[in-house]
Amino acid sequence: MIAQVPEIRISQAQLLSEPDPSGEQPPAEAASQQVSAIRAYLLARGNSALADRGFHWLMVLCALSIFGIVLLILTELVRSSSQVWNQFHFSFFFKAYFDSYTGLPNYWDPVNGHFSALPFVYGTVVSSLLSLVLAVPLAIGVAIFLTEMCPKALRGPLAFLTELLAAIPSIIFGLWAVFVLVPLMREYVNPLLVRSLGWTTFFTDENPTGLGFVTAAVILAIMILPIISSLTREVMTAVPHSQREAVLALGATRWEMIRIGVLRNARIGIVGAVILGLGRALGETMAVTMVIGNSPEIHRSLLSNGYSMASVIANEFTEAVSDLHRSALMEIGLALFIVTIIVNVLAQLLVWAVTRGAPARVN
Amino acid sequence: MKAGENNLRSKIRALTDNGVTALAILATALVIAPLVAIFGYLIFKGATSLNLAFFTQIPKPVGVAGGGMANAILGSAILLAVASVLGVPIGIGGGIYLAEFGRGTKLANAVRFTADVLNGVPSIVMGLAAYSLIVLPQGHFSALSGGVALGIMMIPTVCRTTEEMLMMVPHAVREAALALGVPNWRSVLSITVRTASPGIITGCMLAFARVAGETAPLIFTALGNAFWSSSLNQPIAALPLQIWIYAQSPYDDWHRLAWAGALVLIVLIVVAVSLVRYVTSRGVLKGAS
Numbered sequence: 001m002i003a004q005v006p007e008i009r010i011s012q013a014q015l016l017s018e019p020d021p022s023g024e025q026p027p028a029e030a031a032s033q034q035v036s037a038i039r040a041y042l043l044a045r046g047n048s049a050l051a052d053r054g055f056h057w058l059m060v061l062c063a064l065s066i067f068g069i070v071l072l073i074l075t076e077l078v079r080s081s082s083q084v085w086n087q088f089h090f091s092f093f094f095k096a097y098f099d100s101y102t103g104l105p106n107y108w109d110p111v112n113g114h115f116s117a118l119p120f121v122y123g124t125v126v127s128s129l130l131s132l133v134l135a136v137p138l139a140i141g142v143a144i145f146l147t148e149m150c151p152k153a154l155r156g157p158l159a160f161l162t163e164l165l166a167a168i169p170s171i172i173f174g175l176w177a178v179f180v181l182v183p184l185m186r187e188y189v190n191p192l193l194v195r196s197l198g199w200t201t202f203f204t205d206e207n208p209t210g211l212g213f214v215t216a217a218v219i220l221a222i223m224i225l226p227i228i229s230s231l232t233r234e235v236m237t238a239v240p241h242s243q244r245e246a247v248l249a250l251g252a253t254r255w256e257m258i259r260i261g262v263l264r265n266a267r268i269g270i271v272g273a274v275i276l277g278l279g280r281a282l283g284e285t286m287a288v289t290m291v292i293g294n295s296p297e298i299h300r301s302l303l304s305n306g307y308s309m310a311s312v313i314a315n316e317f318t319e320a321v322s323d324l325h326r327s328a329l330m331e332i333g334l335a336l337f338i339v340t341i342i343v344n345v346l347a348q349l350l351v352w353a354v355t356r357g358a359p360a361r362v363n
Numbered sequence: 364m365k366a367g368e369n370n371l372r373s374k375i376r377a378l379t380d381n382g383v384t385a386l387a388i389l390a391t392a393l394v395i396a397p398l399v400a401i402f403g404y405l406i407f408k409g410a411t412s413l414n415l416a417f418f419t420q421i422p423k424p425v426g427v428a429g430g431g432m433a434n435a436i437l438g439s440a441i442l443l444a445v446a447s448v449l450g451v452p453i454g455i456g457g458g459i460y461l462a463e464f465g466r467g468t469k470l471a472n473a474v475r476f477t478a479d480v481l482n483g484v485p486s487i488v489m490g491l492a493a494y495s496l497i498v499l500p501q502g503h504f505s506a507l508s509g510g511v512a513l514g515i516m517m518i519p520t521v522c523r524t525t526e527e528m529l530m531m532v533p534h535a536v537r538e539a540a541l542a543l544g545v546p547n548w549r550s551v552l553s554i555t556v557r558t559a560s561p562g563i564i565t566g567c568m569l570a571f572a573r574v575a576g577e578t579a580p581l582i583f584t585a586l587g588n589a590f591w592s593s594s595l596n597q598p599i600a601a602l603p604l605q606i607w608i609y610a611q612s613p614y615d616d617w618h619r620l621a622w623a624g625a626l627v628l629i630v631l632i633v634v635a636v637s638l639v640r641y642v643t644s645r646g647v648l649k650g651a652s
Contacts, residue, residue, distance in 0.1 A: 063522075066477050076492045140390075144387045158391065169575075171607055174607075253379070285579040340488075
């Protein structure tokens with residue numbers, strides 16, 4: 001009897017949590033039945049039963065509102081973009097118009113009713129991928145340094161600084177980029193890129209404005225770095241210490257330990273972190289709008305001006321010339337929503353696959 | 364022969380190890396550099412243009428010296444108040460469900476997952492949804508629609524931080540309350556939530572700071588306003604919107620105001636983030652455990 005006493009816990013969380021392995025033993029089972037009997041008595045007692053049930057359902061309602069929001073956004077965007085969808089269907093995202101005089105492509109001309117999202121899709125994809133190329137090695141480097149190499153005293157402040165970077169609003173990145181980064185790119189980086197990488201034909205025209213895909217990618221990389229590195233850090237900390245110790249015991253150097261013991265075990269989560277960073281880069285609006293150049297054209301050169309899906313919405317929505325124009329922008333928004341949802345679901349699944357066993361961490 | 368080979372290999376391994384360490388330090392330095400650059404510029408440019416007029420005057424026409432962002436500060440405060448009224452109770456409720464009622468259930472996992480996914484949805488999409496939900500039926504831009512867009516964005520963040528804070532409350536506290544015969548709802552609200560309240564409040568502040576800097580969802584909901592306005596039914600100015608407008612302008616005076624606005628915004632955000640860090644690192648539940 002005395003042995004059973006510690007088993008009695010009138011705590012909801014305990015009852016709802018998965019059964020203990022020890023729950024298979026008959027005495028403990030009896031105890032848990034006993035607990036639910038006490039609980040049933042408590043719940044059935046007087047008016048608190050009604051209040052309790054009401055409170056419970058109110059909280060469930062709050063939780064369900066999260067699903068409601070997703071559905072609401074989806075239905076609103078589908079409804080508002082139906083005009084363009086009925087007219088163009090999927091060709092909205094691939095079609096190319098050509099100017100009858102010059103023969104040059106003219107994808108986006110709202111005044112004359114030419115709507116094709118192709119240059120925006122191109123701009124979003126190119127700037128996001130380019131930013132990943134810049135951000136991923138740095139982010140993983142930072143994560144490795146912070147989890148495996150950094151002296152303990154430095155770890156907290158450095159982690160805080162990267163967190164701070166994540167908290168800076170997009171508009172401030174944009175402001176800084178316009179007044180500091182763009183002149184820097186125009187004067188030094190772009191000419192250097194043309195000189196050293198011009199032969200690849202991706203860096204041909206020396207953009208005199210300093211705006212363009214590369215500048216957008218640099219600022220995007222700075223913005224998505226903290227997300228990728230903090231998630232990478234999280235999955236790397238989730239790798240059990242025994243893995244590291246086992247590799248070290250075989251005589252590995254620190255880097256070999258990181259490569260074999262940590263990175264290999266955390267690779268799925270790191271891919272998830274990178275995809276999450278991609279999701280952020282795809283939807284980033286203000287900073288990109290301020291530096292990408294805002295011209296709906298497709299050029300081979302990465303230094304030329306471009307446009308992105310989020311930027312065209314931000315720039316043109318309030319000044320849309322027709323209902324069709326507004327509907328086209330809504331359609332771009334819908335595409336952005338669906339793509340980021342898919343990317344985020346994928347990323348979360350990958351990250352959860354690694355960190356599920358680890359305790360919850362407050363960032 | 365064999366020994367020499369081994370010697371060489373271990374030398375290469377040691378060199379690689381040092382090389383990687385150097386690269387990792389370099390990467391960290393490269394990440395800290397833009398942060399320092401941004402803060403340095405903000406403080407340098409912002410502090411030199413910040414004055415009393417910034418907080419007390421509304422924007423002046425081009426060419427007229429002076430002027431400030433008082434109306435934008437008021438506008439941001441109103442927008443954030445609307446957003447908090449919508450976002451904080453629903454977010455906390457969702458968090459309570461996740462931590463107290465639904466722990467381990469499929470529904471709770473689905474909610475948690477959706478909240479994390481919703482966190483990654485671009486803010487401009489929220490603005491589009493609020494536009495189509497409120498601005499279109501009303502027929503004009505309004506502070507209300509901007510507040511709703513921001514409020515929706517707050518819900519997932521508040522929900523997840525509330526959950527994490529409530530998870531840190533020890534079971535013994537709940538058990539003690541229930542053992543005294545307190546109804547469950549009372550125990551949740553005045554014992555569990557109360558114990559975790561410093562954490563929950565800072566979590567709300569974090570969400571608050573995040574949406575305070577959001578521009579994209581306000582462009583076609585709150586729209587911006589060059590004059591005083593406190594009506595929920597009218598377009599309203601907001602600090603980030605005003606920074607955007609000024610940053611795109613060709614006037615030096617306006618650029619200076621944009622830097623000053625950015626400094627005010629960043630101070631607000633840094634304070635919130637530091638508070639969160641302080642509370643979570645010190646342990647929310649000093650009194651409880």
